[in-house]
Amino acid sequence: MANDSSDFLRSMSIATSGLRAQAGRMRVISENVANADSTAAKAGGDPYRRKVPTFTSALDRTLDAKVVALGRVVPDQSSFRVKYDPSNPAADATGNVKYPNVNPLIEMTDMRDAQRSYEANLNIIGATRRMIQRTLDILKT
């Protein structure tokens, strides 16, 4: 096996895949938060639709291990918020404006969750580095 000598580096690569996936999730969340009040460009149109990140577990053949990857980013099909505001340029014929189906509370809790998972992966990298350091310390005795 090509990877047997670098098992610690494999652990670190797996944790890195977790970091990357969580960072991608963070990007989608920030997109949702930034667009929380985006209305449609033309009158009566649909506004920004909330995006939901998904995770998939994939076998990395070069690492020979199960890594995590950001899957498809799927649109949230729940209904839009509707507000009566005839003066808004995006208002339809009845004077209603559709606002994005983004709930800041859900986005914030999702963000905390992503942050927590990110830190856990960082801890794995730190622990693995300390283990590599211990291995090298044998040389010093």
Next chain:
Amino acid sequence: MSINDLPVLSALRTKMQWHQERQRVLAENVSNSDTPNFKPRDLVEPKFNSTGQAVGGFAPLSLTRTSAAHIVPSSGESASFDQNRKVGFQTRPAGNAVSLEEEMLKVSANQMDYAAATSLYGKSLHLLKTAIGKG
């Protein structure tokens, strides 16, 4: 008898390899902590007999490659150590059973045990040096 064949050193080496493998399994669990239908895994601790040989559990049954065109068998599914699949006590609605707290606890325990094993390895080498009069 070479230095590497000493029972204490080979036992410690097996133990260190086990910790290395376990660290990989735990890293997989943590990185997949948000993947739907993911079940966390762990390794069964190796047992040693009085001569320092690891006993029970891990006699790897590897696939034989009779042609160069065959795909190299995967070592990702734990090449030499038994897997303990009865882990995790709570499954979330998405089917994910990873508990980050539990995994972090295992990671720190794994790291500390590894540190202990490397210290013992270093001490054993030091003992050998003393025995040959260089200590």
